[in-house]
Amino acid sequence: MSKSLKRVLVSLLVGATVLTLAGCGSSGSTTSTTKEAISGEINGGGSTSVQKIVDAAGSEFTALNPDAKFTYSGTGSSDGIKGATAGTYSFGCASRELKTEEKGNLTELIFAYDxxxxxxxxxxxxxxxxxxxxxxxxxxxxxxxxxxxxxxxxxxxxxxxxxxxxxxxxxxxxxxxxxxxxxxxxxxxxxxxxxxxxxxxxxxxxxxxxxxxxxxxxxxxxxxxxxxxxxxxxxxxxxRPFLAMYDESKVDDATLAFLDFLMSTEGQAIVEEHGGIAV
The missing domain is CATH 3.40.190.10 (Periplasmic binding protein-like II)
Incomplete structure (x- = not known):
C-alpha cells in the first residue's frame, strides 16, 4: 500500500470518528436540554378544602406552560371522587381517605396534610x-x-x-x-x-x-x-390527608404533568404557602 493511500485512509477514518463523536454529542445535548411543551385542558374538581392550594398550583403551572388550560371546581370530596371515576374530571380531589367502595380503579396521590x-x-x-x-x-x-x-x-x-x-x-x-x-x-x-x-x-x-x-x-x-x-x-x-386521584385509563398527559408539578419542590412550596402541610 502506498504512503499516499495510507494517508487517505487515515484521513477518512479520523473524519468518520469526528463525525460520529459530533453526532453523539449533538444527540446527547438535544436529549438533555429539550423540554416537551405541555398543552391541553386540565379539568379538576372536588374538595373545597384543597381549593386554595390547587388553584395556586394551577396558576403557576399554566404560567410555566402557556398552552395548558387549568380549571378546578370546588364541589365537595364525594363529587371529586365520582368525577374522577367517571372521567368528567381529569383528576379529582378529596380531603379525606377514600372508602373501600370508592377506590375502584382510582390511583391516589397524597399531596398534602391538613x-x-x-x-x-x-x-x-x-x-x-x-x-x-x-x-x-x-x-x-x-x-x-x-x-x-x-x-x-x-x-x-x-x-x-x-x-x-x-x-x-x-x-x-x-x-x-x-x-x-x-x-x-x-x-x-x-x-x-x-x-x-x-x-x-x-x-x-x-x-x-x-x-x-x-x-x-x-x-x-x-x-x-x-x-x-x-x-x-x-x-x-x-x-387528615389531601388526596388527588385519577383513573389511569382516562387520564391525559397534561394532567399527569400537573400532578407531577404539585409533588415537586416548587409545588410543595405552594402547598405550604397556602396553608397546607407538605408531604
Missing part, C-alpha cells in the same frame, strides 16, 4: 374543648356554653353538607358519625361555615386550617393548639 380547626366567634370566651365535648356538642348532648365553661347561652351548631370530606373526617375523627343533631345549621363549603361562625357569637363550626383568619378563632382540642407544627408532629387530634 388540620381541621374547631372555630368559635372571637367574642366567645371558651378556649379549649376535649374531643369528647366536641362530639357531645355536635350530637346535641351539650347544648349550652355554660356546660363547658362559657357564657349561659345556647350553642349554635354549624356543620357541613352531606358528601363533604371535611364533615366525614371530623365525624370519624371526633366520634359522632351519623349522630349529628337534627337542628344543626348546614353550610356548603369551608367559607360559608367560616362566615356563619364569624357572624354569630354562640356558633361553633369546623374548617380547614387554611380558612382560619381573624374573623374566627381556632380553639385548642384536648389542650393542643390547631397549628401546622402540631399536625406534623401528630399531637393535634383532628387532621
Amino acid at each position: 388540620g381541621i380547626a374547631v372555630v368559635l366567634n372571637p367574642a366567645n370566651t371558651v378556649t379549649n374543648l376535649t374531643k369528647d365535648q366536641v362530639a357531645k356538642i355536635y350530637m346535641g348532648e351539650i347544648t349550652n356554653w355554660s356546660e363547658v365553661g362559657g357564657a349561659d347561652a345556647p350553642i349554635v351548631v354549624v356543620s357541613r353538607e352531606d358528601g363533604s370530606g371535611t364533615r366525614d373526617a371530623v365525624e370519624e375523627l371526633v366520634g359522632f358519625k351519623e349522630k349529628l343533631k337534627a337542628d344543626a345549621t348546614i353550610k356548603e363549603g369551608n367559607g360559608n361555615v367560616q362566615t356563619t361562625v364569624a357572624g354569630n357569637t354562640n356558633a361553633i363550626g369546623y374548617v380547614s386550617l387554611t380558612f382560619v383568619d381573624k374573623t374566627v378563632k381556632a380553639i385548642d382540642v384536648d389542650s393542643v393548639k390547631a397549628t401546622v407544627d402540631n399536625v406534623k408532629n401528630k399531637t393535634y387530634p383532628i387532621s
Whole structure:
C-alpha cells in the first residue's frame, strides 16, 4: 500500500470518528436540554378544602406552560371522587381517605396534610374543648356554653353538607358519625361555615386550617393548639390527608404533568404557602 493511500485512509477514518463523536454529542445535548411543551385542558374538581392550594398550583403551572388550560371546581370530596371515576374530571380531589367502595380503579396521590380547626366567634370566651365535648356538642348532648365553661347561652351548631370530606373526617375523627343533631345549621363549603361562625357569637363550626383568619378563632382540642407544627408532629387530634386521584385509563398527559408539578419542590412550596402541610 502506498504512503499516499495510507494517508487517505487515515484521513477518512479520523473524519468518520469526528463525525460520529459530533453526532453523539449533538444527540446527547438535544436529549438533555429539550423540554416537551405541555398543552391541553386540565379539568379538576372536588374538595373545597384543597381549593386554595390547587388553584395556586394551577396558576403557576399554566404560567410555566402557556398552552395548558387549568380549571378546578370546588364541589365537595364525594363529587371529586365520582368525577374522577367517571372521567368528567381529569383528576379529582378529596380531603379525606377514600372508602373501600370508592377506590375502584382510582390511583391516589397524597399531596398534602391538613388540620381541621374547631372555630368559635372571637367574642366567645371558651378556649379549649376535649374531643369528647366536641362530639357531645355536635350530637346535641351539650347544648349550652355554660356546660363547658362559657357564657349561659345556647350553642349554635354549624356543620357541613352531606358528601363533604371535611364533615366525614371530623365525624370519624371526633366520634359522632351519623349522630349529628337534627337542628344543626348546614353550610356548603369551608367559607360559608367560616362566615356563619364569624357572624354569630354562640356558633361553633369546623374548617380547614387554611380558612382560619381573624374573623374566627381556632380553639385548642384536648389542650393542643390547631397549628401546622402540631399536625406534623401528630399531637393535634383532628387532621387528615389531601388526596388527588385519577383513573389511569382516562387520564391525559397534561394532567399527569400537573400532578407531577404539585409533588415537586416548587409545588410543595405552594402547598405550604397556602396553608397546607407538605408531604
